[in-house]
Amino acid sequence: MYRPNRPSRVLSIIIVLALVISSFLFISSCGKTGSGGSASQQAQENGAGNGGQTLQDGAGASGVNGGSTGGSGSGNNSGNASGEGAAANDSGNASGNGAAANASGGNPGEESGAGNENAGAGAALEEVSWQDRIKQALAAASALPGAPDQKSRPDQTGRAWYQVFVYSFCDTDGDGIGDLNGVAEHLDYIRGMGFDGIWLSPIHPSETYHKYDVDDYYAIDPVYGTMADFDALLDACHTSGMKVLLDLVVNHTSIDHPWFTENPEYYHIQDEPGGGQWKQLPNGKYYECQFWERMPDLNLENPELRAALEDVFRFWLDKGVDGFRLDAVKEYETGNNEKNIEILTWLNDSVKAIKPEAYIVGENWTTSNSLYTYYRSGIDSFFDFMTAAVDGLIAKTLLQGKPAADYLNSLVKAQDLIRDNNPEGTSAPFLTNHDIPRAAGFMRRDENLIKTAWGMALMQPGDAFVYYGEELGMSGSGKDENKRAPMYWTDDSSAAGMTSGPPGMEPQTNSFPPLAGQITDENSIYSYLRKAVLLRAKYPEIGRGDILVTDVSSSGETAGSVGAVIRTWNESSIIIVYNISAAEATATVSAAGSLLDFLSASGAEVTQNGDALTLPGYTIAIFSMR
Numbered sequence: 001m002y003r004p005n006r007p008s009r010v011l012s013i014i015i016v017l018a019l020v021i022s023s024f025l026f027i028s029s030c031g032k033t034g035s036g037g038s039a040s041q042q043a044q045e046n047g048a049g050n051g052g053q054t055l056q057d058g059a060g061a062s063g064v065n066g067g068s069t070g071g072s073g074s075g076n077n078s079g080n081a082s083g084e085g086a087a088a089n090d091s092g093n094a095s096g097n098g099a100a101a102n103a104s105g106g107n108p109g110e111e112s113g114a115g116n117e118n119a120g121a122g123a124a125l126e127e128v129s130w131q132d133r134i135k136q137a138l139a140a141a142s143a144l145p146g147a148p149d150q151k152s153r154p155d156q157t158g159r160a161w162y163q164v165f166v167y168s169f170c171d172t173d174g175d176g177i178g179d180l181n182g183v184a185e186h187l188d189y190i191r192g193m194g195f196d197g198i199w200l201s202p203i204h205p206s207e208t209y210h211k212y213d214v215d216d217y218y219a220i221d222p223v224y225g226t227m228a229d230f231d232a233l234l235d236a237c238h239t240s241g242m243k244v245l246l247d248l249v250v251n252h253t254s255i256d257h258p259w260f261t262e263n264p265e266y267y268h269i270q271d272e273p274g275g276g277q278w279k280q281l282p283n284g285k286y287y288e289c290q291f292w293e294r295m296p297d298l299n300l301e302n303p304e305l306r307a308a309l310e311d312v313f314r315f316w317l318d319k320g321v322d323g324f325r326l327d328a329v330k331e332y333e334t335g336n337n338e339k340n341i342e343i344l345t346w347l348n349d350s351v352k353a354i355k356p357e358a359y360i361v362g363e364n365w366t367t368s369n370s371l372y373t374y375y376r377s378g379i380d381s382f383f384d385f386m387t388a389a390v391d392g393l394i395a396k397t398l399l400q401g402k403p404a405a406d407y408l409n410s411l412v413k414a415q416d417l418i419r420d421n422n423p424e425g426t427s428a429p430f431l432t433n434h435d436i437p438r439a440a441g442f443m444r445r446d447e448n449l450i451k452t453a454w455g456m457a458l459m460q461p462g463d464a465f466v467y468y469g470e471e472l473g474m475s476g477s478g479k480d481e482n483k484r485a486p487m488y489w490t491d492d493s494s495a496a497g498m499t500s501g502p503p504g505m506e507p508q509t510n511s512f513p514p515l516a517g518q519i520t521d522e523n524s525i526y527s528y529l530r531k532a533v534l535l536r537a538k539y540p541e542i543g544r545g546d547i548l549v550t551d552v553s554s555s556g557e558t559a560g561s562v563g564a565v566i567r568t569w570n571e572s573s574i575i576i577v578y579n580i581s582a583a584e585a586t587a588t589v590s591a592a593g594s595l596l597d598f599l600s601a602s603g604a605e606v607t608q609n610g611d612a613l614t615l616p617g618y619t620i621a622i623f624s625m626r
């Protein structure tokens with residue numbers, strides 16, 4: 001239980017003044033944040049599944065990706081985030097504005113004095129907490145010109161969501177476990193990246209750290225806080241223009257849920273075991289438990305259960321929750337897609353009858369085309385496992401040097417398949433989540449590849465999802481716990497706010513600096529992802545628009561790595577041009593007008609000279625239509 005001392009307000013002001021002075025002294029000499037990353041490859045990280053652990057999504061009988069290897073990710077080489085020192089300089093620099101706001105506005109409830117970075121920028125910096133440095137950087141950060149803030153955007157699909165694994169995000173009461181107040185403390189951070197909302201991992205009472213085994217759908221797990229804390233978080237999100245999705249886990253409950261003894265008819269219990277995982281009860285009957293013996297599978301075709309679950313939907317929607325992420329929909333009736341679609345149709349209709357504007361995204365963990373048939377249920381989106389993770393199209397395209405056009409054509413095909421099944425449906429692009437190894441590992445800890453993979457994911461149509469810490473290039477692979485490592489706010493793991501991570505997690509070594517070291521570096525992974533998310537806000541054509549591949553003329557070795565699409569929404573079109581090779585490419589895109597914005601992994605600029613576009617390696621550029 002680490003509780004730092006709280007310095008006096010006077011001391012804080014002195015520190016801030018010292019910081020401002022030192023920042024002026026360093027302003028001309030401060031360098032870029034060094035990535036310090038190890039060049040060594042993380043072979044074990046590529047291809048991990050989920051070790052057959054208790055869990056979870058996809059691990060069931062028919063899990064496509066789940067239940068495979070282990071390949072513990074502990075082979076992480078260090079080479080550690082030595083950029084922290086330089087970062088402190090950057091932070092001091094940025095605080096020119098932020099510091100004043102800090103001194104006058106104060107930081108109620110802030111824990112200070114926990115910073116432990118040897119910045120080389122004077123003793124004063126060591127006294128500034130990571131929270132203060134982040135607040136200062138956020139206050140000083142410039143908005144992307146032309147990007148509206150969340151409150152002034154029309155509220156439609158095509159949003160960007162930030163997935164928070166609450167246990168590992170931010171701890172506010174010193175027990176080392178993230179909590180709802182810790183999420184609430186960082187809404188400015190999440191909103192500052194341009195996100196339209198958050199998806200909270202399960203928050204209900206549960207015996208596990210991941211809480212995918214629910215004891216009570218109507219309560220908050222005490223380690224995360226109280227219902228009042230939840231209400232306050234929800235209010236704060238709405239005040240800042242962000243929405244909240246809850247993780248709705250109804251394939252199974254905890255075996256400790258009272259239903260299991262009081263309403264056995266709610267579960268799949270029968271005289272003989274069926275397919276997949278079943279366990280015998282003392283009375284000789286068998287219950288289905290596809291993920292774990294302590295997670296009995298519900299019988300979602302039971303009308304009384306459906307009525308009970310409708311009450312659960314109503315409870316949270318009436319509170320103001322904006323929608324749900326549905327866990328493990330492929331396992332509702334394992335092996336029976338038609339039944340699953342029928343159950344999802346009921347679920348969608350029930351939720352939308354209560355709140356027509358609710359948004360629902362389902363986890364159908366498959367890379368087969370059955371993914372798209374699930375859109376017939378009316379559920380708004382399903383996570384796009386086709387392009388995500390190490391075996392998805394983005395990683396394959398980048399790592400195997402596949403043609404850009406093939407990748408872009410696959411997006412068109414997905415769009416068409418979704419619309420064939422639900423004209424209102426949208427994709428849900430992502431790259432990683434709590435069940436999938438971190439992108440840093442499967443993109444070989446190569447900063448350019450990590451950025452570009454996320455750039456490609458975030459330029460896709462649909463509602464895009466980013467797992468916490470991906471914006472920092474955090475590490476985490478092998479066993480599931482490793483994929484849920486503490487949010488890397490600072491490299492002082494004992495600092496206030498830092499979580500200790502799931503029990504059983506192996507130590508993770510990050511290749512890139514913590515947030516405190518990336519937030520003021522305009523070439524950091526953080527800055528790249530932030531710009532990508534803000535571009536979605538600036539150009540609604542990205543998230544909402546149609547996608548159509550358009551011709552590119554390019555020659556030489558890089559020709560196949562250049563591709564372009566026209567994105568049209570509301571009678572407005574933009575063109576997105578990709579160079580997904582490491583080398584500079586030149587190209588002509590006849591439909592392209594003038595250069596509007598670009599994402600550049602290296603920071604090198606895209607230029608336009610007449611019809612000729614010069615695209616540095618790993619760039620994604622946005623043009624108007626000619």
Ligand SMILES: [Ca+2]
Pocket residue numbers: 170171172173174175176177178179223
């Ligand atoms: Ca806590």
Ligand SMILES: [Ca+2]
Pocket residue numbers: 251290297298331332333334
């Ligand atoms: Ca099931």
